[in-house]
Amino acid sequence: MADPKGFLNHGREVAESRPVDVRLKDWNEVYVPGSLLPIISKQASRCMDCGIPFCHNGCPLGNLIPEWNDYAYREDWAAASERLHATNNFPEFTGRLCPAPCESACVLGINQPAVTIKNVEVSIIDKAWDGGDVAPQIPERLSGKTVAVIGSGPAGLAAAQQLTRAGHTVAVYERADRVGGLLRYGIPEFKMEKRHINRRIEQMRAEGTRFRTGIEIGRDLKATDLKKRYDAVVIAAGATTARDLPVPGRELNGIHQAMEYLPLANKVQEGDFVAPPITAEGKHVVVIGGGDTGADCVGTAHRQGAASVTQLEIMPKPGEDRAPNQPWPTFPMLYKVTSAHEEGGERVYSVSTTHFEGDEDGNVQWLHLVEVEFVDGKLTQKPGTERKIPAQLVTLAMGFTGTDRENGLVEQFGLELDERGNIARDADFQTNVPGVFVAGDAGRGQSLIVWAIAEGRSAARGCDRFLTGASDLPAPIKPTDRSLTV
Ligand SMILES: Cc1cc2nc3c(=O)[nH]c(=O)nc-3n(C[C@H](O)[C@H](O)[C@H](O)COP(=O)(O)OP(=O)(O)OC[C@H]3O[C@@H](n4cnc5c(N)ncnc54)[C@H](O)[C@@H]3O)c2cc1C
Numbered sequence: 001m002a003d004p005k006g007f008l009n010h011g012r013e014v015a016e017s018r019p020v021d022v023r024l025k026d027w028n029e030v031y032v033p034g035s036l037l038p039i040i041s042k043q044a045s046r047c048m049d050c051g052i053p054f055c056h057n058g059c060p061l062g063n064l065i066p067e068w069n070d071y072a073y074r075e076d077w078a079a080a081s082e083r084l085h086a087t088n089n090f091p092e093f094t095g096r097l098c099p100a101p102c103e104s105a106c107v108l109g110i111n112q113p114a115v116t117i118k119n120v121e122v123s124i125i126d127k128a129w130d131g132g133d134v135a136p137q138i139p140e141r142l143s144g145k146t147v148a149v150i151g152s153g154p155a156g157l158a159a160a161q162q163l164t165r166a167g168h169t170v171a172v173y174e175r176a177d178r179v180g181g182l183l184r185y186g187i188p189e190f191k192m193e194k195r196h197i198n199r200r201i202e203q204m205r206a207e208g209t210r211f212r213t214g215i216e217i218g219r220d221l222k223a224t225d226l227k228k229r230y231d232a233v234v235i236a237a238g239a240t241t242a243r244d245l246p247v248p249g250r251e252l253n254g255i256h257q258a259m260e261y262l263p264l265a266n267k268v269q270e271g272d273f274v275a276p277p278i279t280a281e282g283k284h285v286v287v288i289g290g291g292d293t294g295a296d297c298v299g300t301a302h303r304q305g306a307a308s309v310t311q312l313e314i315m316p317k318p319g320e321d322r323a324p325n326q327p328w329p330t331f332p333m334l335y336k337v338t339s340a341h342e343e344g345g346e347r348v349y350s351v352s353t354t355h356f357e358g359d360e361d362g363n364v365q366w367l368h369l370v371e372v373e374f375v376d377g378k379l380t381q382k383p384g385t386e387r388k389i390p391a392q393l394v395t396l397a398m399g400f401t402g403t404d405r406e407n408g409l410v411e412q413f414g415l416e417l418d419e420r421g422n423i424a425r426d427a428d429f430q431t432n433v434p435g436v437f438v439a440g441d442a443g444r445g446q447s448l449i450v451w452a453i454a455e456g457r458s459a460a461r462g463c464d465r466f467l468t469g470a471s472d473l474p475a476p477i478k479p480t481d482r483s484l485t486v
């Protein structure tokens, strides 16, 4: 145990954010660099090592949180990093981007603010990189087996790293021009600077993983040909089909899916464009969808100089405390103020878009909405509450319905889908096609980075067993596991 009185002597302190007017002028991460280190050992000492660490179960990866809290308290960063990597390939991603369901399950959180587990995690990995403690782990011998991984998001990267370290020869196929999936093209720079991905890819290359970008399996290379070339395949193609809003006026210029808008801002940061082809500059922006993707649009629009930003959500505003049906240690749906929301804009709840209105050139100018409420368990429009708000750029951030069905990948492999439209798999993450596995959002549906990494690790074990008859790789989750979180 770190310090028996840590939780009595120290309150919860989190990473310090840069002032809003300063951070809106750039795209760097919102936190003050180096602000965690002076406080993190004390914060780690708040861990009670409570005997039954519910945080292990709250974290889909089963991260060994009390163990690395102890090392962080003692400032033994190399040992902390070893414990952290025992269950998580990419703690620099989760330590920045995870909604931290572990903290919702922290025992201290029953009657006090939870341990800042996520901040401890990111401090350990940042120290480990700075101290040269993250070295490539090159396999001692090769198995002679080959694996193709389709998709380079967190699920594909985790599967590829595990399989490479198990001695297989792994090639990752990615249709985009750079690797990283939604970590690269989706999540904005101000939430995670892309240098963190680049550094990890260098480690993976040094370990032997090969990357083939700009190749879409199904279109550029037939799935059947890929299967012939490799001993096994892991599909980690994500759930990239976006939900649409088929209301009158949807065809007007200036209405875009969030994933048409956000990657262009990422590409400016990568140096591909001087200015984004779709920009919020000087415009009244409306973001439809109250979730994290919507919040990323809000932060991006503010940095591009929007005249105003309004975020609409059809559901009622969540509460600030746990509802009775979401008790500790579950992950509750609470009202969240993200860094993007601290930066401005208006959030409007319980409203539904009825139609869009444009000018004579076909450009969207107004969004018409109506208030809604639950009547007999059904969302119903409230008569007399119709109004319109200015909208010169609209982004749709209403979630994703499943993996891409247009490139032929599903049909060419002959894959079965489950009742939710995701790629079906068995207890080993194997699809109905022997030797073809699935991990991440493609099999699970739209989810989180931490689940994608857990799925990638588990599918790697299933794949390793298929190739060699046995596996020493860990499998943190079962395909059906939804644990304490989403
Ligand atoms: C805007 C946005 C913000 C988010 N923010 C967060 C957050 O802050 N925290 C969090 O935990 N989660 C967040 N999420 C969710 C998280 O990013 C996903 O759950 C996670 O990335 C899923 O990982 P994946 O590897 O399964 O798929 P993805 O990251 O979607 O990667 C799939 C990859 O496969 C490639 N691909 C698809 N088909 C083919 C093909 N046929 N051939 C070759 N390549 C192919 C795609 O180009 C893509 O690169 C966010 C999602 C979005 C959209």
Ligand code: SF4
Pocket (backbone or CB within 6 Å): 058, 059, 060, 061, 063, 065, 094, 095, 098, 099, 100, 101, 102, 103, 117, 118, 121, 450
């Ligand atoms: S990965 Fe997420 S849930 Fe797991 S310890 Fe880190 S912040 Fe918590």
